[in-house]
Amino acid sequence: MNVMIFAAGLGTRMRPLTETTAKALIPVAGRPLLDHALEQARAALPAQIVVNAYHHAQQVQAHLSTEADVTCVVEPNPVLETGGGLRNALPLLGSDPVMTLNSDAVWTGPSAAQTLRAAWDPTRMDGLLLLVPLDRAHGRKGGGDFAITSSGALVRDADGMVYTGAGIVKTAGLAHITDQVFSLRELWAPMAAEGRLHGVVHPGHWADVGHPEGITLAETMLREQTRP
Numbered sequence: 001m002n003v004m005i006f007a008a009g010l011g012t013r014m015r016p017l018t019e020t021t022a023k024a025l026i027p028v029a030g031r032p033l034l035d036h037a038l039e040q041a042r043a044a045l046p047a048q049i050v051v052n053a054y055h056h057a058q059q060v061q062a063h064l065s066t067e068a069d070v071t072c073v074v075e076p077n078p079v080l081e082t083g084g085g086l087r088n089a090l091p092l093l094g095s096d097p098v099m100t101l102n103s104d105a106v107w108t109g110p111s112a113a114q115t116l117r118a119a120w121d122p123t124r125m126d127g128l129l130l131l132v133p134l135d136r137a138h139g140r141k142g143g144g145d146f147a148i149t150s151s152g153a154l155v156r157d158a159d160g161m162v163y164t165g166a167g168i169v170k171t172a173g174l175a176h177i178t179d180q181v182f183s184l185r186e187l188w189a190p191m192a193a194e195g196r197l198h199g200v201v202h203p204g205h206w207a208d209v210g211h212p213e214g215i216t217l218a219e220t221m222l223r224e225q226t227r228p
Contacts, residue, residue, distance in 0.1 A: 001044055001046055001047075001096065001097060001098070001099055001117065001168070002046050002047055002048040002049070002050065002092075002093045002094060002096065002098050002099070003041040003044055003046040003048070003049045003050070003098070003099045003100075003101060003113070004050050004051075004052070004085075004086055004089055004093060004098050004099070004100045004101070005034070005037050005038070005041060005049065005050070005051045005052075005100075005101045005102075005103055006052060006082050006085055006100065006101070006102050006103060007022070007023075007024035007034055007037075007051050007052060007053055007060055007103040008052040008053050008054035008055065008057075008075050008079050008080070008085055009023055009024075009054075009055065009079070009104070010023075010054070010055045010079060013210050013211045014026065014104075014210060014211060014212060017212060018055065018056075020056075021056065021059065022053070022055055022056035022057075022059045022060050023055070023103070023104060023210075024037075024051075024053075024060060024103040024104070025056075025059055025060065025063055026209070026215070028106060028209055028215055028218050028219060028222075029106075029218070029219050029222050029223075032063065033103050033104055033105075033106070033209055034051070034060070034063065034064075034103050036103075036105075036106045037101050037102070037103040037105075038067070038070070040101055040107065040111060040112050040113050040166070041099070041101055041113060042069075042113075043111035043112075043113040043114050044099055044111075044113035044114065044116075044117055046069075046099070048069075048071065048092060048093065048094075049067075049069055049070045049071070050070075050071050050072075050073055050089045050092050050093055051064060051070055051071070051072050051073070051103075052072075052073045052074075052075055052080075052085045052088070052089060053072055053073070053074050053075070054074065054075045054079045054080075055079070057074045057075075060072060061074070071092055073088065073089050073092065075088060078181060079181070080180065080181050080182075081181050081182055081183050082100070082102075082183050082184040083174070083177065083182040083183050083184045083185070083186050083187050084179070084180055084181050084182050086098065086100065086169075086171065086174065086184065086187075087171075087174040087177075090171060090174070093171070095171065095172070097120070097122060097168050097169060097170050097171070098168070098169060098171055099113060099116060099117075099166070099167070099168050100166070100167050100168070100169060100184065101113075101165065101166050102165030102166070104165070104208070104209045104210040104214075105164060105165045105166075105206060105207065105208060105209060105210075106206070106207050106209060106218050106221070106222065107164070107166075107202065107204055107205070107206050107207075108204040108205045108206075108221060108222060108225035109202065109203045109204015109205065109225070110202075110203055110204060112130055112164065112166045112202055113166070115130060115200060115202055115203070116128060116130055116166060116167065116168050116200065117168075119198075119200035120168050121198075122170070124152070124196070124198065125168075125196055125197070125198045126169070126170045126173070126191040126194070126196040126197065127167060127168065127169045127170065127187070127188055127191045127196065127197040127198070128167055128168045128169075128197075128198050128199070128200060129146070129154065129163050129164075129166075129167040129188075129197070129198070129199050129200075130163075130164045130165075130166040130167060130199075130200060130201075130202050131145070131146060131148070131160075131161040131162060131163060131164060131199045131200070131201055131202065132161060132162050132164055132201065132202050132204075132205070132206045133161050133162070133201070134161070134162060136202075136204070136205045136206060137162040137164075137205075137206055137207075137208070138205060138206065138207040138208070138214075138217045138218060138220075138221045139207050139208040139209065139210075139211070139213065139214035139217040139218065140162055140208055141208075141211070143158040143159060144157055144158055144159055144160035144161050144162050145157070145158075145160060145161065145162055145163045146160050146161055146163065146199055147159075147160035147161065148160075148161070148198075148199045148201070151195065152198045152199065153192070153195045153196070153197060153198055153199075154192060154197045154198060154199045155192070156192075161199070161201065162206070164202060164206045166202075167184075169184070169187060169188075169191075171187075173187050173190060173191070174187060176190075204225065205221050205225050207221050207222075
């Protein structure tokens with residue numbers, strides 16, 4: 001299964017840090033966010049890892065220049081968001097289901113990628129999202145995103161669990177979206193309507209590092225949750 005890591009965001013919530021640095025290269029616990037994501041991606045034993053870049057793209061390209069198993073795709077103007085970015089990378093990713101990872105997050109506990117792979121069932125699912133309860137979502141601003149029904153399918157629920165930025169999707173539905181710039185939510189919507197967007201709960205903790213205060217929260221989480 002190939003992996004797509006989203007690293008093209010403008011980082012507006014992370015300003016002023018992103019005025020001079022790509023968001024994906026901001027360090028957390030001594031390592032760039034992108035390296036945390038690459039560690040997760042490689043746990044899935046992918047045939048191909050694709051990273052998109054846009055804001056400070058040259059920095060991301062330089063950082064990945066020695067990574068033989070990673071291809072960096074620089075997006076055209078305007079930035080394509082997650083759905084558009086995934087579709088733009090399909091020539092490299094192929095037509096099989098793709099694991100998607102946001103680069104502005106860190107996890108503790110078992111590998112997020114392996115949890116997704118173990119739960120993935122393409123006979124019942126067109127999409128699978130990795131979730132955590134709100135009490136294990138560090139730096140989360142706002143409520144939840146989804147609830148998991150008895151069948152495993154997802155429904156929108158502001159009091160439910162939080163989407164962690166990791167999932168697996170079949171990509172055929174991208175061909176039916178006419179917008180150039182769009183979120184993965186546009187791909188998920190018809191899956192959810194047909195009961196084929198499912199969820200699995202991550203056993204560990206997760207931190208949103210899309211804003212400056214998320215850095216400290218993530219580092220504290222990593223220290224506390226990885227102690228022997």
